[in-house]
Amino acid sequence: MTEPELPAPRGPLSRTIVAALRNPAGSGMQTPEVEVDADPFGEDLQLALYACYELHYRSFAGVDARWEWDPDLLRLRGRLEGAFLRALRAHVDAADAGVDDALAPLLIEPLDRGGVSHHLLDHGNVEQFREYVVHRSLYHLKEADPQAWLIPRLTGRAKAGVITVEFDEYGGGRAERMHARLFADLMRGLGLDATYGCYLDRVPAPMLAVVNLMSLFGLHREHRAMAVGQFAAIEIGSPPGAARLAQALRRLDVADPACAFFYTEHVEADAVHEQLMRREVVAGLLEEEPDLESDLVFGIRATGLVEDRLAAHLLAAWNEGRSSLRSREADAFASGATPAPGAGTR
Template identity: 50%
Template sequence: MRLPAPRGPVTTVLFERLTRPPHPFDPPSLGVEDDEDLQLALFTCYELHYQGFEEVDDAWEWEPSLLAVRRTLERRFEEWLARTVPPPPTTGEPERVCRALTDLVAEAEGPPLAAFLERKAGPDQFREFVVHRSIYHLKEADPHTWALPRLCGRAKAALAEIQADEYGGGRRERMHSELFRATMRGLDLDDSYGAYLDRVPAITLATVNLMSLFGLHRARRGALLGHLAVFEMTSSLPNLRYGRGLRRLGGDATACRFYDEHVLADAVHEQIAAHDMCGDLAATEPALTGDILYGAACALTLDRLFAEHVLDRWSRGTTSLREASLAVGSP
């Protein structure tokens, strides 16, 4: 994809520098006052570790001065997370981590976005929802795969089992990212990677940045696994509702297959993730138990904030996306 339009002083300076050959540069003033500027700058830095940008030399990925910029942005994000997500009670017994994850999920009563999409959303609202989710689903599983070389034993095997399903068991057409492309095409949306980056707001970027923050730091491996566990544990019922909502709006079997696949797969994955993956990591590295639960709490909180944003905008009769006029070249 191409670099998006800047959203503030940090992204303005950052994007201008990234279009040049790699070079050391002093970090711009990072007194970030705007979440849009912060989250887009951080997303851009992280994206260099995934598929990158057409105008940006791949050598920027490991430029030390850019990594310093990224770390400053990460600290701003971590400070916001610390204010927003209270650390959950940490069980002193690693074997209780599965029960603690279940309790966190049970207590997370977020806004009923899935129910709204199932029963009430119009075609334009459903398309907006898919646009939001495209920022992650077109690279689904990639952030969590960073944990594989950082684990061992049963936890590693469990994560590999989950990821193998996410990547279609070796068949491209069954990869979850490819299934989501079919959903986008069924809704007459552009299915190219990052096509709607200019249209999604800060909270959508934050949900994806959270995974990259946890995934790119070995010290955060516990949080990354906790994130994945609740991601799987809270997936089956919402995806069932998304599929029903899309069928209500005329979606065919191909367009709905992404959601149907997750109803079945994630019902299995949630047991593997909670017991075999997180349970084993907590047993072998008890010091990471708190990190596992914090990563889970962060995932649940950001998902709730995302849903609140979307439903609030829709209740006011406005788009949940950034207006096209705010982004250069937006669809």
């Protein structure tokens, strides 16, 4: 298993955590005084939180495995989570709608063509598509792992439904069909490095927040309904966008079939998953624990919030003719990289 390198810090919070992880667990750590003033959606706090969560996935090269459950780090992580969750609650109202109302927008194609997949289909170039894939690599190279924490926290229909969806996400028992493997194939087809965590330093806070939301909900049993809402939102809302992204690759003359296959696989699979999530997972959870409906709605809408923030970041950068990735090195990567064989723009 390949472990990524520790990221470069982006402020005092992430600097404290990265510095601590270079030492043996139990060495202690100091909490920066600026913690209370940190932007909950900003680069520093989101990277600090991502580094904490990554210890529950593959961790980082050379990091003492005991840091995963180090009490000092967990206390600091809890404060970071609290700041992030409070910010989400300040932007998301989950008390004014039932789950059907919260899911309804995901079942309707918007009339405007202002989203990221529309941009890539209508106007995007290969460099922008590659950037988009780099952003998404932080999740898709561990696709379905954050949602796997739901399995021991559910029962009955909801549990069986999650397991069925996860079985598909993990390739139906075939390693070469795991969605994380298919995404790695997509990356290689676009001339990108598919090494797990390779682009962490280049991915900005809006994408970190998307992945951190999944980990926050998945790692806490008390947030299990929020995790169901998040899982439902991505499974129900993804097929139209995946179809557009597959079409965008054809428009861009990307020849490697592995690139489009990742998206065409999701069009078919997630159409089935939509029914499973609505009829078995969501309905099953509410049948057993109806008092969790507001948490479920919050999970759906919080997912929409972080995804909208990411989309705004991407589109603002591209509309201004600049890279959506971080740093001058990222700009050089976006403008000077060689496209995959057969790639180009019409």
